[in-house]
Amino acid sequence: MSDATIEVRDLRKRFGRTVAVDGLSFTVQPGTVTGFVGPNGAGKSTTMRAILGLDAPDQGTALIGGRPYRDLRTPLLEVGALLDAAALHPSRRGRDHLRWLAHSHGLPTHRVDEVLEQVGMDKAARRRAGGYSLGMRQRLGIAAALLGDPPVLLLDEPVNGLDPEGIQWIRTLLRRLAAEGRAVLVSSHLMSELEDTADHLVVIGRGRLIADRAVADLLAAASGDRVRLRTAARTEALELLAREGGTVTVTDRETLTVTGLPVERIVELLSEARVPVTEVGAHRATLEEAYMELTREAVEFGSSPDGEEVTP
Amino acid sequence: MTTTLTPYRSRLHPARAGFARLLRAEWAKFWTVRAWLLVLAVAAAVTVVISQLGASGSIDTGAGELIAGPDGTVVRDAFRFTHRPLTGDGSITVRVTGLKGVRGGLESWAKAGIIVKKDLRPGSPYAAVLGTPDHGVRMQWNFTQDTAGSTADVASAPRWLRLTRKGDLLTGYESADGRTWTKIKEVRLDGLPRTVEVGPFVATPDHQKLHRSFGGTSETSGGGEVTGTFGHLSLRGTSAAARWTSTDVSGPIPAGVREGATGRTAVSASGSYTLTGHGDIAPDETVGDTVQMSFQGVFVGVLFMVALGALFVTSEYKRGLIRTTFTATPGRVRVLAAKTLVIATVTFVVGLIATAVAFPLAQSRLRANGYKPPAFPDYSLLDATALRAVVGSAVLLSLVAVLALAVGALVRSSAGTIATVLVLVILPQILAFALPLPTAHWLLRLTPAAAYAIQQGLTYYPQVEHNCLPESGCYPMAPWNGLLVLVAYAAVALLLAGWRLRRRDV
Numbered sequence: 094m095s096d097a098t099i100e101v102r103d104l105r106k107r108f109g110r111t112v113a114v115d116g117l118s119f120t121v122q123p124g125t126v127t128g129f130v131g132p133n134g135a136g137k138s139t140t141m142r143a144i145l146g147l148d149a150p151d152q153g154t155a156l157i158g159g160r161p162y163r164d165l166r167t168p169l170l171e172v173g174a175l176l177d178a179a180a181l182h183p184s185r186r187g188r189d190h191l192r193w194l195a196h197s198h199g200l201p202t203h204r205v206d207e208v209l210e211q212v213g214m215d216k217a218a219r220r221r222a223g224g225y226s227l228g229m230r231q232r233l234g235i236a237a238a239l240l241g242d243p244p245v246l247l248l249d250e251p252v253n254g255l256d257p258e259g260i261q262w263i264r265t266l267l268r269r270l271a272a273e274g275r276a277v278l279v280s281s282h283l284m285s286e287l288e289d290t291a292d293h294l295v296v297i298g299r300g301r302l303i304a305d306r307a308v309a310d311l312l313a314a315a316s317g318d319r320v321r322l323r324t325a326a327r328t329e330a331l332e333l334l335a336r337e338g339g340t341v342t343v344t345d346r347e348t349l350t351v352t353g354l355p356v357e358r359i360v361e362l363l364s365e366a367r368v369p370v371t372e373v374g375a376h377r378a379t380l381e382e383a384y385m386e387l388t389r390e391a392v393e394f395g396s397s398p399d400g401e402e403v404t405p
Numbered sequence: 406m407t408t409t410l411t412p413y414r415s416r417l418h419p420a421r422a423g424f425a426r427l428l429r430a431e432w433a434k435f436w437t438v439r440a441w442l443l444v445l446a447v448a449a450a451v452t453v454v455i456s457q458l459g460a461s462g463s464i465d466t467g468a469g470e471l472i473a474g475p476d477g478t479v480v481r482d483a484f485r486f487t488h489r490p491l492t493g494d495g496s497i498t499v500r501v502t503g504l505k506g507v508r509g510g511l512e513s514w515a516k517a518g519i520i521v522k523k524d525l526r527p528g529s530p531y532a533a534v535l536g537t538p539d540h541g542v543r544m545q546w547n548f549t550q551d552t553a554g555s556t557a558d559v560a561s562a563p564r565w566l567r568l569t570r571k572g573d574l575l576t577g578y579e580s581a582d583g584r585t586w587t588k589i590k591e592v593r594l595d596g597l598p599r600t601v602e603v604g605p606f607v608a609t610p611d612h613q614k615l616h617r618s619f620g621g622t623s624e625t626s627g628g629g630e631v632t633g634t635f636g637h638l639s640l641r642g643t644s645a646a647a648r649w650t651s652t653d654v655s656g657p658i659p660a661g662v663r664e665g666a667t668g669r670t671a672v673s674a675s676g677s678y679t680l681t682g683h684g685d686i687a688p689d690e691t692v693g694d695t696v697q698m699s700f701q702g703v704f705v706g707v708l709f710m711v712a713l714g715a716l717f718v719t720s721e722y723k724r725g726l727i728r729t730t731f732t733a734t735p736g737r738v739r740v741l742a743a744k745t746l747v748i749a750t751v752t753f754v755v756g757l758i759a760t761a762v763a764f765p766l767a768q769s770r771l772r773a774n775g776y777k778p779p780a781f782p783d784y785s786l787l788d789a790t791a792l793r794a795v796v797g798s799a800v801l802l803s804l805v806a807v808l809a810l811a812v813g814a815l816v817r818s819s820a821g822t823i824a825t826v827l828v829l830v831i832l833p834q835i836l837a838f839a840l841p842l843p844t845a846h847w848l849l850r851l852t853p854a855a856a857y858a859i860q861q862g863l864t865y866y867p868q869v870e871h872n873c874l875p876e877s878g879c880y881p882m883a884p885w886n887g888l889l890v891l892v893a894y895a896a897v898a899l900l901l902a903g904w905r906l907r908r909r910d911v
Contacts, residue, residue, distance in 0.1 A: 098412075123412045123413065142728070142910070142911075145728075145732050146731075146732075146735050147731060147732070147910060147911060148910040148911075149730055149908075149911050162735060163735040164735075165735065165737075168732060168733065168734075168735060169732075169733055170415040170417055170418075171415070172732075176725070176728055176729075176732075177725045179724065179725065180724050180725035180726045180728060180729055181724065181726065182434075182438055182720060182721075182724065182726060184439055185434075185437045185438055186437065189433065189437035192433055192437070193430045193431075193433035193437070193735055194430070194729070195432045196426055196429040196430040196433050197426055197427055197429075197430035197733045197734055198417075198426065198733070199426045200417060204417065226704075237729070241415055241417060241839060242415040242416050242417045243415055244413035244414055265617070265890050269431075273413055274412055274413035275413040276412075307686055313826055379749050
């Protein structure tokens, strides 16, 4: 195990009668962006606070480079964290916020200006934080995380509140930070935010680990041998294919997803029975669908009956 | 799938190690919030301005009404004195056979004894050996000085007293039988002339009664009169007069005494002397405390300091900034220490500027209003009493800020913290003006409000019975002891806060 990693082992934390994190274990590798995903309330923030030594776990350990956070002597140089972009004093200038952080580690003021420029806040940072948009706060929070040039980054929902241009910017930034050899852990409750960004996913629900896999693996598994077909005669198609041994799910008013039958057999069956079909094709899962499948069991907040969407 | 790369290492190196950089960070946090600097400036300005308003009372000290003792202390010096001049060394002996109140009641500090006094002018130096009903036999001199002898009660059993003069040295003795003598004390009275007045005397403080309930205080005081009986009066030494003369050494006539009340001296056939008189020989504690009067603004300044101390920590909790703080410095107790040091220094320096400006201004205002020498001392900023009150008030302002900071770290909410600290610091002060005196005194001993004792300029002597009224600026504790109460509160709050911070999740 190299220095620059986050290592969570059998972490357990309860608040009163609610178990927030329940025996969670995972590792974040250097050089990768690891997505930390789960619905709201799944225990992501609690886990992150435990890693940062803010919450004391009831059981288990959370280590940075093999050491508990509280033992780090220059923590900002080892871990950069963004927990809550709103954690700013409204009448303090953004630059002054970074300056006290820099002072706490004896870092020079020009380092503050460097990171401000890096996140595109060099001008706005001279204004009071009270007037910042959510996007500006996120950028300032990321600047604070980068201040110590740390090998490990821990960002809680950094995409929140960013405009499309900002989202593009942060994706590029995260990829670049990982490419430099840093371990980057990014949490999100929306899988789509991590599409094209994360190499690896740690999925949790109700405080438990659901998946700890490379994104590529996950997509391949989720796509499976599913066939998507569009038909006006939904009921006939459904009954016919089910009788022939397929597992059929209604995806939409005119769309069905079939597993257990090869495409050729489906086309053959449907044309024999003269069921009109407008479209047949092998299905390619999105990250969102892969996630949905994984979390179906663990979802805590409102999901529609046919599993179409998870409302965060 | 997982790319193996050389793990990244920060290219930065912390320039300075340890607590100093943490202090610098907390200081940077403080001065970068403009509202806090503004609160500090307003705190100082308000302290100065309110102190001027508070010092606007005036007093008319008619000529001759106030008597200054040998050291300048304002004193009462009225008693029935039966005397003869004594030239050179000598001694006076008497047997006190009784002490009783003319109209029944007897004050605990009523006095019957013998005295050696420079002359008959009120306020002149003296030394006396005397008996009291409740405080035993005492030797007292020059008003402020007092030494206890035996606990014999002259009102119930006769007691022999003796006072000898040898140059500037005066020695007091007492005896149960007139044969075996016990020395009470030997004192030096500077500047005594060759010829002094000596003889038996009686005196009694005014009878004071205080009724207090919410809404009002009524103070009734009546001039008491006492009768003391003396036997075996003998004077050894050279006296220019062959006979005893009686005089009412009179300072101010105590309020409530019948107009024209005069003392009486009777001699019986057996040579027993009966003296009846009123008045007292003691420091006068009813004059105003001009030092305390100069710090009224501090009561208001405290409000701002409490808010500042509280906000310095609670504003971080309110916005979750405390997590950033503890992420940057996982040693939470160190963070608390740094915050405490920053807020204590800032509030002390600003508080000191405020009180050092307010005090001389208030003093000159009071002088203009009649609070002037000789009745009232002319304090400069560097007089021990003034300096203690000025620096002590700044320490007080700083300590309440620290207390608020510590409570803030425990309570976490701004409103809760400010309310808690104000209840601790301000409420006892307000209640002390209204509650029955014993309760009020306990409040001012047990709560942080005890610290205001540091502003006391008057010395309250144990040999004077007085109703220590909080509204007159009297606090039941000695100045530094009072301040220590606040120190203890702040220290305990800090310890609790440190202990909680280590354990609690943030």
